[in-house]
Amino acid sequence: MSKNIVITIGREFGSGGREIGQKVAQALDIGFFDKNLIDIAAKKSGMDSSLLYQADEKASNPFFSAYLPSGSEYGTINDRLFWTQSSIIKDLAEKQSCVIVGRCADYVLADYENCLHVFVYAPLEDRIERIMERYLIDTPHAAKKEIHREDKVRKSYYQYYTDLKWGISAGKHLSIDSSFLGIDKTVDLILDIIQKKWNIN
Amino acid sequence: MSKNIVITIGREFGSGGREIGQKVAQALDIGFFDKNLIDIAAKKSGMDSSLLYQADEKASNPFFSAYLPSGSEYGTINDRLFWTQSSIIKDLAEKQSCVIVGRCADYVLADYENCLHVFVYAPLEDRIERIMERYLIDTPHAAKKEIHREDKVRKSYYQYYTDLKWGISAGKHLSIDSSFLGIDKTVDLILDIIQKKWNIN
Numbered sequence: 001m002s003k004n005i006v007i008t009i010g011r012e013f014g015s016g017g018r019e020i021g022q023k024v025a026q027a028l029d030i031g032f033f034d035k036n037l038i039d040i041a042a043k044k045s046g047m048d049s050s051l052l053y054q055a056d057e058k059a060s061n062p063f064f065s066a067y068l069p070s071g072s073e074y075g076t077i078n079d080r081l082f083w084t085q086s087s088i089i090k091d092l093a094e095k096q097s098c099v100i101v102g103r104c105a106d107y108v109l110a111d112y113e114n115c116l117h118v119f120v121y122a123p124l125e126d127r128i129e130r131i132m133e134r135y136l137i138d139t140p141h142a143a144k145k146e147i148h149r150e151d152k153v154r155k156s157y158y159q160y161y162t163d164l165k166w167g168i169s170a171g172k173h174l175s176i177d178s179s180f181l182g183i184d185k186t187v188d189l190i191l192d193i194i195q196k197k198w199n200i201n
Numbered sequence: 202m203s204k205n206i207v208i209t210i211g212r213e214f215g216s217g218g219r220e221i222g223q224k225v226a227q228a229l230d231i232g233f234f235d236k237n238l239i240d241i242a243a244k245k246s247g248m249d250s251s252l253l254y255q256a257d258e259k260a261s262n263p264f265f266s267a268y269l270p271s272g273s274e275y276g277t278i279n280d281r282l283f284w285t286q287s288s289i290i291k292d293l294a295e296k297q298s299c300v301i302v303g304r305c306a307d308y309v310l311a312d313y314e315n316c317l318h319v320f321v322y323a324p325l326e327d328r329i330e331r332i333m334e335r336y337l338i339d340t341p342h343a344a345k346k347e348i349h350r351e352d353k354v355r356k357s358y359y360q361y362y363t364d365l366k367w368g369i370s371a372g373k374h375l376s377i378d379s380s381f382l383g384i385d386k387t388v389d390l391i392l393d394i395i396q397k398k399w400n401i402n
Contacts, residue, residue: 116381119370121370168368168370169322169368169370169378172376172378173377173378174375174376174377174378174381175370175373175375175376175377176375176376177373177374177375180317180374180375180394180398181394181397181398185397185398188397189390192390193381193382193390196382196389196390197381197382197386
């Protein structure tokens with residue numbers, strides 16, 4: 001690949017966005033980053049990774065978020081994680097082609113060229129089915145509750161750090177219902193777009 | 202083509218959504234419907250087409266909308282046009298493959314199979330450029346004003362008749378920023394999706 005391209009993927013819980021991102025990265029033989037950004041952030045910041053995992057993709061909350069020792073530059077673990085991850089994401093974009101899932105990466109890289117910003121969603125019934133299978137949840141009702149809870153967390157995280165609305169087209173190049181073509185053909189479609197844009201495949 | 206497929210296109214003003222729809226229809230050699238639905242509605246309803254043109258894609262307004270003669274089944278020209286167009290859109294979907302731009306067609310056909318519901322948008326600066334060229338508007342400021350006005354009209358029309366939010370992913374299979382690939386490659390992308398879904402091209 002002659003130049004770096006970065007594909008960022010926002011996603012509804014249970015939409016298959018992460019799997020799509022992984023398969024796009026595999027097909028292009030490029031890096032894939034999602035939760036593993038936390039370990040990189042832990043190394044970079046010297047903070048405890050178990051604390052960072054708790055704060056992952058969650059908005060700061062003045063009442064419940066863990067505060068850093070006084071004298072620290074940042075208020076909460078969540079803020080510190082967000083800013084550390086943002087700086088790692090920018091570094092990655094300078095150095096390599098990759099797929100980044102979540103972490104407001106579309107917002108962090110809004111001024112970067114050679115990015116494709118995607119949002120993946122799906123009808124609730126498809127997400128329920130996926131979540132039940134993936135997390136071995138017994139009932140559709142429990143899966144639905146988990147979906148609403150997780151979407152709410154992601155939404156408030158995204159809106160807290162970006163001041164943009166989560167899940168709408170602003171800042172995205174493409175939003176796609178993964179149930180329309182299914183996971184593998186959606187992956188192919190994203191590869192088509194990359195090929196059309198940058199002649200890369 | 203062995204079965205009917207219908208592509209509906211919602212669009213921000215100046216995003217090129219209509220041109221994309223036209224080119225998709227041409228490529229597939231299928232019908233294309235947008236404002237011409239008004240003439241069909243005029244014929245079907247026996248109403249004056251010049252009145253219908255004024256009401257096109259506008260929400261009913263109890264103060265300013267033209268009222269039909271008392272005793273009529275519907276309140277305003279706008280409502281009558283919406284319901285007549287909706288019935289025409291359903292007829293079309295039963296009888297032929299086609300592209301339909303605007304007119305809440307995604308909502309009207311929400312229960313129909315073999316539909317691809319698309320929303321086309323673009324960054325404001327690209328829309329300003331397009332609108333200036335297309336409508337021979339002199340200044341970016343005037344174009345921007347026109348874009349905001351027209352988007353507002355479309356938004357209130359869509360939300361009035363569908364109770365859904367305009368421009369977001371709900372009810373759409375795909376939302377795309379037409380400036381990312383440009384008009385012609387966006388057309389190709391939509392043709393790719395149709396091919397992947399229905400093996401049609």
